[in-house]
Amino acid sequence: MSDGGAGPAELDLRQDSLGYAIKRAQVRTYEVLFATLGPDAISPARMTALSIIGAQPGINQSALAEQLRVTRPSMVKVIDSLEGLGLVERRAIPGDRRSYSLALTEQGRRELRDMHEKTRQYEARIAERLTAQERALLISLLEKVAVSAVPPSAPELAAGKAEDQGP
Amino acid sequence: MSDGGAGPAELDLRQDSLGYAIKRAQVRTYEVLFATLGPDAISPARMTALSIIGAQPGINQSALAEQLRVTRPSMVKVIDSLEGLGLVERRAIPGDRRSYSLALTEQGRRELRDMHEKTRQYEARIAERLTAQERALLISLLEKVAVSAVPPSAPELAAGKAEDQGP
């Protein structure tokens, strides 16, 4: 084959690929998310951080970093920005002066409620072609993928390429 | 609520969220992908570019950029790196000296075949908890999400935050 082709579609990596189907859906949902939230929205990782702090007030940065799957240094910047926006507070903990207790400010709670309303629209849009049953089924099937086993030594290998967990 | 909490889990953005379920599954599949491919693998975007060039030999950079959903300047770097690795060639087109005809080299074809074998393992791993029927169902449901309508003016708003399309 002198034209540089690799032959028929057998070698098309996108053909019958669950991984590709997930990635494509995720890219599209992010397009819808950004369009729904508007240009001034905080990033998905920040949204999730805000949501976790709201749901688990008092959590510290290390535990939050673990849940978001980012490193501690990366977490610092996220909290810095959320604090700079007046959405989150670092509060001193009486018993342990090494760490902070993270908490939402009043403005943070307002922002979270507003985000919750906007993400309801977003959720409706990305599921517009699904019945309620299909949507629930899709979520449960995705859960099964999300708990698939990572091969040995995977965390290390994947370390440099990880992505944050976002809505 | 003086502890900074936002109330009960109603405001947990990750609760009953299709968007979050998709993102979580995608993050996990990438962990498995990187672990399966090993540390020296080319990036998912490069893999997809290679696959598209293999399936559509002669495609030019602009058309490829469109399929990968990246800008032309970004495409230049991807092709530069694939050419630097000896996997892809820019060939002159007799009729139009503005653009190149992209084609795989022999090494590029070998690389693509090798990637195809590795991604088979990867696909098996991420689907390990699914039956064949569930896997097919999941893909078809994800397709419905991937074609969900982007709200008005979405492409512009999402432009600065887009991600590449990967396997």
Add this chain to the structure above:
DNA sequence: TATTGTTATACTCTATAACTATA
């Protein structure tokens, strides 16, 4: 004029390594 590819530049996000303070 429109299209293709390129360069220059900058931004966001993430990581690793080394450090300080505290336990």
Add this chain to the structure above:
DNA sequence: TATAGTTATAGAGTATAACAATA
């Protein structure tokens, strides 16, 4: 010694703007 947070630095990936060559 171990843990929490921080700083400094670097790398990958993406974008926009401006430009040259060609159609």
